[in-house]
Amino acid sequence: MRDQGASCPVRILGIETSCDETAAAVVEDGVRILSNVVSTQHALHERFGGVVPEIASRAHIEAMLPVLDRALQDAGVGLRDVDGVAATTTPGLIGALLIGVTAAKALSWLLEAPLLAVNHLHAHIYAVWMAGATPKLPAISLVASGGHTSLFLTRGPLVHELLGGTVDDAAGEAFDKVANVLRLGYPGGPAIERAAARGNPAAVTFPRSLLGPEGAAFSFSGLKTAVLYHCLGRNVSKGDIERAHYDAQFVADVAASFQEAVVDVLVAKVCGTAERHNASSIMVGGGVAANARLRDRLRAEAAARGLAVHLAPASLCTDNAAMTAGIGYHLLKEGRQVPLTVEAEP
Numbered sequence: 001m002r003d004q005g006a007s008c009p010v011r012i013l014g015i016e017t018s019c020d021e022t023a024a025a026v027v028e029d030g031v032r033i034l035s036n037v038v039s040t041q042h043a044l045h046e047r048f049g050g051v052v053p054e055i056a057s058r059a060h061i062e063a064m065l066p067v068l069d070r071a072l073q074d075a076g077v078g079l080r081d082v083d084g085v086a087a088t089t090t091p092g093l094i095g096a097l098l099i100g101v102t103a104a105k106a107l108s109w110l111l112e113a114p115l116l117a118v119n120h121l122h123a124h125i126y127a128v129w130m131a132g133a134t135p136k137l138p139a140i141s142l143v144a145s146g147g148h149t150s151l152f153l154t155r156g157p158l159v160h161e162l163l164g165g166t167v168d169d170a171a172g173e174a175f176d177k178v179a180n181v182l183r184l185g186y187p188g189g190p191a192i193e194r195a196a197a198r199g200n201p202a203a204v205t206f207p208r209s210l211l212g213p214e215g216a217a218f219s220f221s222g223l224k225t226a227v228l229y230h231c232l233g234r235n236v237s238k239g240d241i242e243r244a245h246y247d248a249q250f251v252a253d254v255a256a257s258f259q260e261a262v263v264d265v266l267v268a269k270v271c272g273t274a275e276r277h278n279a280s281s282i283m284v285g286g287g288v289a290a291n292a293r294l295r296d297r298l299r300a301e302a303a304a305r306g307l308a309v310h311l312a313p314a315s316l317c318t319d320n321a322a323m324t325a326g327i328g329y330h331l332l333k334e335g336r337q338v339p340l341t342v343e344a345e346p
């Protein structure tokens with residue numbers, strides 16, 4: 001570890017392997033991104049229509065060292081120039097998490113540098129701060145990703161109280177599964193968004209499940225099934241999905257109508273929760289937050305209700321290690337380093 005002079009920036013090496021991206025980044029003082037390398041496994045999972053955990057773990061093993069090398073090279077720093085090593089320890093696929101956590105432990109031991117254990121959902125929220133935003137706190141934070149749709153009451157970069165989450169599918173998972181039904185490929189979010197651009201969001205009225213507008217819970221499973229039945233009828237089999245052929249305009253209209261239903265629910269829940277908690281602002285991150293329709297609708301609805309909304313930059317919404325390194329800086333600053341015995345938790 002380096003000797004840190006008073007004016008010396010603090011450099012954190014971040015490692016993220018919670019799902020199907022092998023990522024490493026070097027970030028200074030929690031905000032200056034010196035490098036941000038993401039190696040995605042999408043091509044490996046595409047034919048399964050979703051992430052296969054065993055394939056993900058093996059791919060992380062292969063990608064980890066080249067990705068780390070590249071992150072250091074891009075940043076123009078050596079391993080000895082790093083002041084701390086931050087890795088995602090939870091939540092995620094356990095086999096995938098273990099690869100990144102083990103790499104981080106080895107580096108922390110080798111460099112005698114502090115090891116920092118990052119909660120991936122908190123890191124998704126932290127991406128908002130990386131854009132230089134200064135949200136008024138407490139804020140209501142929404143993380144909408146492939147694995148989670150969660151609302152938090154946020155009091156600082158490291159202080160988040162979970163208010164509620166999805167009782168079944170996550171928002172991103174619904175995008176991926178609907179994209180599979182529509183034969184649009186994986187990951188589904190960007191593919192649905194592209195198809196939706198040519199479609200009519202009012203073409204099909206899909207259900208909006210609010211699970212009681214007062215609560216902070218979400219459910220997207222019914223919506224996903226409604227799309228499936230709309231496309232292929234009620235007695236549909238897996239083979240029917242694989243053999244399905246649709247007219248391009250039908251796909252565009254279903255994609256747009258489905259996207260609108262998800263966006264309606266997310267916007268209503270996050271704004272309603274912010275008002276009920278008298279929150280000063282709204283923060284939004286996670287892969288689904290890259291969706292332009294969601295971003296536009298959130299900005300418009302928050303403005304109409306007099307709420308400030310801060311979105312993670314689109315480039316930092318999907319999984320990356322810059323947000324991991326960024327929040328790692330705050331863990332280090334607060335003296336929250338962890339021992340080498342720290343465990344990954346799904």
Ligand code: KG4
Pocket residue numbers: 019144145146147148171172173175176187188189190193286287288289290291292317318319
């Ligand atoms: O945050 P993320 O990269 O990984 C997890 O932590 O899960 O989120 C990935 C999810 C996938 O389900 C993907 O389909 C969705 O985010 N996603 C999107 C968009 N880009 C990624 N969903 C809607 N619109 C997008 N543009």
Ligand code: ZN
Pocket residue numbers: 120124145146286287318319
């Ligand atoms: Zn994520």
